[in-house]
Amino acid sequence: MDTEKDPFDIDRVFRLLRQAVAGLPKAAMFALRDAGYASPFEQLVAALISARTRDETTIPVCERLFAMARTPAAMAALDEATLVRLLHGATFPEPKARDILALSRQIAAAGEVPATAEGLTALRGVGPKIAALTLGVGFGIPAISVDIHVHRIVNRWGYVAASTPERTMKALEQTLPPPYWIELNERLVPFGKHICTGERPRCSTCLLLRQCRQVGVTEHR
Ligand code: SF4
Numbered sequence: 001m002d003t004e005k006d007p008f009d010i011d012r013v014f015r016l017l018r019q020a021v022a023g024l025p026k027a028a029m030f031a032l033r034d035a036g037y038a039s040p041f042e043q044l045v046a047a048l049i050s051a052r053t054r055d056e057t058t059i060p061v062c063e064r065l066f067a068m069a070r071t072p073a074a075m076a077a078l079d080e081a082t083l084v085r086l087l088h089g090a091t092f093p094e095p096k097a098r099d100i101l102a103l104s105r106q107i108a109a110a111g112e113v114p115a116t117a118e119g120l121t122a123l124r125g126v127g128p129k130i131a132a133l134t135l136g137v138g139f140g141i142p143a144i145s146v147d148i149h150v151h152r153i154v155n156r157w158g159y160v161a162a163s164t165p166e167r168t169m170k171a172l173e174q175t176l177p178p179p180y181w182i183e184l185n186e187r188l189v190p191f192g193k194h195i196c197t198g199e200r201p202r203c204s205t206c207l208l209l210r211q212c213r214q215v216g217v218t219e220h221r
Contacts, residue, residue, distance in 0.1 A: 006210045008159060014180060016207040017187040020195060027189035028055040028062075029137045037066055040113040043138030044120070045075070045100055047130040053090045055189075061090045072113075075104035099125025115139050128169070136182035144172050145185045149192025154184075156196065158213030 026034065028050050029043060037046065045065070050058040065086045069075040078086075080097055087093035102124040107113055113134070114120050120131035132145035144150075151165040160171035176184065188196075195202050203209055203220035214220075 004210070005213065008157065008211050008213075010159075010177065010180065013157070013208060013211050014183065014187070016211070017191060020207045021187055021190040024190040024194050025055070027186060028058040029133050030186045031055070031059055032062055033137050035063075037062065037070075038138070039070070040115070040134055040138035041072055041075075041107065042066060042070060044103070044113060044123075044126070044130070044134040047133040047137075048096060048099060048103075048125055049087065049090050050133075051096075051130065052092070057089045061087060072104045072108040075100060076108050096125070113138070115141065117143070128166075132169075133185070136185070140182070142178040142181040144169050144176065144181045146172065147185065147189065148198075149196075150185060150188045152198060153188050153192055153196045156201070156212060156215050156217060157208070158215045161215075 025031070029046055032038075032046050033043065037043070042062075046058065046062045049061055049065075053061070065083075068082075068086060069078055078101070080101060083097040083100060084093045087097055090096060103126065106123055114122070115135070117128065117131045117135065120126050120134055121128060126134075129145050129147065132143040135141045135143035136145060146165040146169040148165070151162075151168045154160050154168060154172065155162060160168055160175060162168040162171045172181075172184070192198075195206055199219075201217060201220050203212075203214060203217065205221075206212070
């Protein structure tokens, strides 16, 4: 393992990360945002659909659904069987359809998507990760969404030392400058899928090798 390391500089790490993922497919929420599905409601629904569903599936399922309904009122007007059919391919289509219908009715009645973590997690089926993605990508409000890639990578860097995604999120809130809170997920999802992979990360060609402490990496490419 390389013992020659530079001091960890988060600004430099982000510059290198942007370079590293430049040619890679974007994470689903960001790809949908850039395709025009950027409203808080669309981002909320897309985040819910994306839970435990691959990005390659989430994107076409969301495009199919949003072709039918893009607002809380239009979504709430769909019947459950139609929604389940539109969600075909995503994991857990039945419970997700029920959650989407329930939260669409709640939001249609309230008149707007809540713009706080507390308000969002009060909606049916919405946990902290979905809330953070909606706040960050939908509203542009700094929020850290920690999925399995973010958790693994920032711990490998040695930037935080936390045993669960929830603890990693808390540690990042203390350490990471807010201007990077939304971008973290955008960069680390493709970086984690293609470079800093769960098994045998591609350290020998990784642009971050001199910054990263490679904590817990025993075997790499
Ligand atoms: S691929 Fe290796 S060097 Fe690059 S960030 Fe991951 S663990 Fe660090």
